[in-house]
Amino acid sequence: MKWKLFANLAETAGTKEVEVEAGPGDTFREAFDQLLDTHPELQSEVLDEEGELRDHIRVLRNDHNPFVTDDGYDTRLEDGDELALFPPVSGG
Structure with missing residues (x-):
């Protein structure tokens, strides 16, 4: 399963996508914890x-x-799920 990271979160992690071991049947928390384990600088x-x-x-x-x-x-993850993490968004 992949996480997509945006803006300063992608800069902090040094990548826009992070592959984690979580898959169908695992929970959203497991995927989130794996993201933070892989990139503790995001915590x-x-x-x-x-x-x-x-x-x-x-x-x-x-x-x-x-x-x-x-x-x-x-939340139980399903095959094909897309996960994303966003910082605050501002515009004008």
Whole structure:
């Protein structure tokens, strides 16, 4: 399974895509933890002092937020899922 990273998160990790071992049947948390294990430099940018996802960080599973439309960290991954991690977005 691959994570797509955007903006400063991709810069911090040194890559726009990260392959993790998680696959169908695993949970979103397992895939997220593997991402942070692979790139621990992302932890301070995406997790707060309590180890929770920062409010301004957005995660997507197949173009929707698993914390809104699925079971959050307990969401079961399926074959072909696309995972993405976004920092705050601003524009003008």
